[in-house]
Amino acid sequence: MENSRLEPLIAAKMFAKENFSASGIVLLGGSVVRGEATETSDLDIVVIDCNVNNAYRESLVVYEWPIEVFVHNTETLMYYFKSDCERARPSLPRMVAEGIIIKDNGSCRDLKETARELLSAGPKEWNTSTLMQKRYFLTDLLDDFIGSTNHGESIFIAGSLAEALHEFVLRTNRRWVGSSKWIVRALKEYDREFADTFVDNFDYYYKTGDKQSVISLVDAVLQPYGGRLFHGFSIGKKHGCNE
Structure with missing residues (x-):
């Protein structure tokens, strides 16, 4: 028509x-x-x-x-x-x-x-505290993804992981982030080759159920910042006491 x-x-x-x-x-x-x-x-x-x-x-x-x-x-x-x-x-x-x-x-x-x-x-650079928090929460999502044995749950964990991963990549490079369709567009504005790899790896998981390509991608992104973070991470802990 x-x-x-x-x-x-x-x-x-x-x-x-x-x-x-x-x-x-x-x-x-x-x-x-x-x-x-x-x-x-x-x-x-x-x-x-x-x-x-x-x-x-x-x-x-x-x-x-x-x-x-x-x-x-x-x-x-x-x-x-x-x-x-x-x-x-x-x-x-x-x-x-x-x-x-x-x-x-x-x-x-x-x-x-x-x-x-x-x-x-571009956006402001993350400070050390924010970077540690984002690294920890990305690790937490990755652990949930690795450990999930329920396919339905894994699908939605993967979606959250993709959004958090794109944010980590772009913010650590002082680039604007997106949501929905803008996730891919923002990644392409940053690095078209990386964006293609990002989409391909998640697409492969959704089609096959094989998680390894996504796991490897997340680990590769985290590696320059010290890798996965769990042991020793803390928020809000205060030392000593006030009179």
Whole structure:
């Protein structure tokens, strides 16, 4: 069946004109801008309006397009920029940096430059304590995976292990992390060859039930940081006592 929907940019412009004509900045971001759209992709539209008192997000279907609109004033935009970067998942900075300008009050260039600088800088480096914790919890997941004899449980342990492993690899290399489909995309942005190996090893486990390729991958990632960690790990232990 032929798709009769409007082109994404045309739909975004019409949506902005009909709903946000008084707003200062409107951007079209997301997968349609990156050329990664699928049949179920939506239009991600960022609106910056100094007259709104609080940030909000709304989901709509307009012109046969699912639309996700993210509305901010300048202060909330900067707050979410900071929040996204602290959790190492810069969704909003990415949308602003990559976004096609639909409407501009003259300040969009500076906002896009701020977003690009944040993306380029990468997330903060893990401190020693955080690195030890992540190494321990990754070891714990690996032990659960190795010891599990229930196939159903093992499938979901493997999913948690994959997410934790991708985070460990990317954060120790000061790269942004992802979730869901963005796990693979974030790994490919870091190292396409490693991303292929990562996917292949987990895919092999899911198809065959053979855990060894996943175990070897996790051990290879942990090895430069001292390998698996269990004995001697502690959180919150205090020495001595206070009067």
